[in-house]
Amino acid sequence: KQEVTQIPAALSVPEGENLVLNCSFTDSAIYNLQWFRQDPGKGLTSLLLIQSSQREQTSGRLNASLDKSSGRSTLYIAASQPGDSATYLCAVRGSGGGADGLTFGKGTHLIIQP
C-alpha cells in the first residue's frame, strides 16, 4: 500500500527566505506526483503536476523535483512571501493508491513571518 510522508509537518520562516518542502513515497510505481496548496478552511489548489517521466516542473517562484527511483519529491519556494502561508500537500497517483490512484500526505503547514 502506497504511503506518502511529508517533512516537516510545520515550518515557520521569515519573509524572503528560500525554503524546501519534502515529500517521500513508498511505492515508486507512480504515474505522476502533484503538489497542492490549501488555505485554512478552503479547498485545494493545484500548484504543479510532474509526470513520472519528468524530473522537475516550474511555475513562477515554485520548483518541484521528482526522483521516482528513490521515492522523493521536493517543492522549492524562492523568496518566500507572507501570502505563501498555507498548508502544502503532496499527492501521488499510482497503482498502489486509492480508487482514483491518488494518495495524499498529511501536508506541511507553512507560515511566512512578515
Place this chain on the structure above:
Amino acid sequence: ETGVTQTPRHLVMGMTNKKSLKCEQHLGHNAMYWYKQSAKKPLELMFVYSLEERVENNSVPSRFSPECPNSSHLFLHLHTLQPEDSALYLCASSQTYRREGTYEQYFGPGTRLTVT
C-alpha cells in the same frame, strides 16, 4: 459561478438528523469525487463518479449516500452520523477518470461538518 462550488460551507447536525451536501462544477467535466479531510489525517477518497455512474466506493459506511443526477451535480446524503464523522468534506472534478490518467483534479472549498 466558476470552478467547483459547494453548499453549505458550514453544517452542524445532530446524530439523528438527515442532511445533504451539494457540489456543482461549472467546468464541463465528466468525473466528480467526494473526499473526507479529518484533522491530522491525509485526505481520504470516498466516492468517484464518472459520466454519472459510480465507479468507486472506497469502503465508506452506508450512513453516507452519494447521488449524481447529472455530470454537473453531486450530492452527499448524510444520516445517523457519528461525532467522528466531523470533518471537512471536499468535492472535486476532473475532465475524465482513469486510474493511470494524468488529468488534474479541481477542488471545491469544502463543507465543514460538525456532528454533535
